Amino acid sequence: MLREKTERLNVLVLLLTLLAFATITVVAQNGTLQTKKHQVKSRSLERAFERAAVEFGIPSELLKTIAYSETHFDNHNGEPSMDNGYGVMHLADNNENQSLNRAAAILQVPADVLKKDDWQNIRGGAAILREYADQEGLSAAERNNIEAWYPAVALYTNASSQYIGKILRR
Numbered sequence: 001m002l003r004e005k006t007e008r009l010n011v012l013v014l015l016l017t018l019l020a021f022a023t024i025t026v027v028a029q030n031g032t033l034q035t036k037k038h039q040v041k042s043r044s045l046e047r048a049f050e051r052a053a054v055e056f057g058i059p060s061e062l063l064k065t066i067a068y069s070e071t072h073f074d075n076h077n078g079e080p081s082m083d084n085g086y087g088v089m090h091l092a093d094n095n096e097n098q099s100l101n102r103a104a105a106i107l108q109v110p111a112d113v114l115k116k117d118d119w120q121n122i123r124g125g126a127a128i129l130r131e132y133a134d135q136e137g138l139s140a141a142e143r144n145n146i147e148a149w150y151p152a153v154a155l156y157t158n159a160s161s162q163y164i165g166k167i168l169r170r
Contacts, residue, residue: 045073045088048119052126057143058133063089063126066156078116086115089125097158099128106131129156 049067053060067073070090071081078086085092091100091114103124104111114124132152133143142148 045118045122048122051119052122055123056126056130057140058126058129059144059146059149062146062149062153063122063129066125066129066153067122070157075116075118075121080115087121087124088118089121091115091121091124091128092158099156100124102131103128125156129153132156 049060049063052058053063067088067090070085071088073088075087080086080093081090083090083092083097084094085097086100091103092098093100093111100111100114103109104114106127107114107120107124109120109124113120115121129149129152132155133149135155136151138148138152
């Protein structure tokens, strides 16, 4: 019963993320990121998304959409979420998701830095997402197509059950 509820929650998270791809318009306007209702606070955050996108070969719109869907661009001042996730990319440290520690290892940056530094947190999220894309076999050409990132996004959002895998590969 609990497993079914977890699977349903994972599917819901995935569907919400996919919906975010289709409905959230993230644009640069006067140096701020903006969705229909929210803005990112600074030009430095906008540049951080752009730089991480280039560094890891990920569409910047994808990074911004994930950050918006995970945290609404809120870093919570370095404090953890209910799921023990940190920063705008919600790098987590819990039993089911070790993205914080994995990102720290990939970047060779202390986990405490990833918790509080927006630039490093965004780099960490991008590094994890790129690792998942590589695991899924995304080619350089496919990485330019946001739709090709769905399996990697499913892994990033921890919606990686066999059922979801079947849906994504149809």
